[in-house]
Amino acid sequence: DAKTTQPPSMDCAEGRAANLPCNHSTISGNEYVYWYRQIHSQGPQYIIHGLKNNETNEMASLIITEDRKSSTLILPHATLRDTAVYYCIATTGANSKLTFGKGITLSVRP
Amino acid sequence: KAGVTQTPRYLIKTRGQQVTLSCSPISGHRSVSWYQQTPGQGLQFLFEYFSETQRNKGNFPGRFSGRQFSNSRSEMNVSTLELGDSALYLCASSLEGTGYHEQFFGPGTRLTVL
Numbered sequence: 001d002a003k004t005t006q007p008p009s010m011d012c013a014e015g016r017a018a019n020l021p022c023n024h025s026t027i028s029g030n031e032y033v034y035w036y037r038q039i040h041s042q043g044p045q046y047i048i049h050g051l052k053n054n055e056t057n058e059m060a061s062l063i064i065t066e067d068r069k070s071s072t073l074i075l076p077h078a079t080l081r082d083t084a085v086y087y088c089i090a091t092t093g094a095n096s097k098l099t100f101g102k103g104i105t106l107s108v109r110p
Numbered sequence: 111k112a113g114v115t116q117t118p119r120y121l122i123k124t125r126g127q128q129v130t131l132s133c134s135p136i137s138g139h140r141s142v143s144w145y146q147q148t149p150g151q152g153l154q155f156l157f158e159y160f161s162e163t164q165r166n167k168g169n170f171p172g173r174f175s176g177r178q179f180s181n182s183r184s185e186m187n188v189s190t191l192e193l194g195d196s197a198l199y200l201c202a203s204s205l206e207g208t209g210y211h212e213q214f215f216g217p218g219t220r221l222t223v224l
Contacts, residue, residue: 043114043200043215044153087153095166096143096204098213100153 001099002027002090011107018075020104022088025069030092033064035073037084038103044087047073078108111136114203114216122222128189131219135182135203141165142184143213144176147198156199159184160206188221196223 005023012018024033034049048055048062050071055062061074075082087103115134123129135142143166144156155168159178176186182203188195198220202213 041198041218043202043217044213045215046212049212096141096158096160096202096213097155097166097168098143098145098153098202099155100145102152 001092001097002031004088004090004101006086006088006101006104008102009105009107011109012078014080014108014110015077018078018082018106018108020073020075020086020088020106021070022073022104023070024088024090027068027090028092031090032093033062033068033071034089034091034098035060035062035086036089036098036100037082037086039081039084044100047086075106078106080108080110082106083108114201114214116199116201116216116219118219119217120220120222122224123191124224125191125193127191128187129191129221130185130187131199131201131221133184133186133201133203133216135184135201136214139203139205139214140182141204141206142178142182143202143204144184144186145200145202146170147200147218148194148196153200156186191223193223195221197221 035047036044038044050062064071085103141160143158158166178184198218200218202215204213
């Protein structure tokens, strides 16, 4: 799996959009970008994934650059409950092993 | 649909003992993976079972083992516990699917080794 790099932390105001960046400059053509988050002391939760096109679901949007070397997870209207560690993972999905890095800690302030 | 369940939620053991943790996947999910989470090493993949066979294994010593039953429920066992085995052990289940890798995690079992 390609290595991903995320800043250690960021914060945003409640109700504003949270844009979480991820670099994956060595990603290969068949590797997807997955995002999970882990709220304190709970199991990680799947958010979204994509290959090349931008993706949107009820939780978030995923923007992948054209060269696929980086991506941004967007939480359109952050709430206090979105405070969590967010993990960006690049994987082919050929097996079930997920390689988690340190993730980015998002703090949503009132 | 019920989520992934793990039992017990909390466990305290002493060094040298062994422990068995249980995981029940979401109904219909055939793949079960186990992860260890510690403050120092983060989330690390232990192994994955599919159709009662270990399909993938992480870099952990042989003291860590697992199995999967015909109903997809899984157990993991840690023998000769060490202080460093204190961790949150997470189980995740998923459907089979090419290029689709959403895993559903349970709440974890918090193991403390004294």
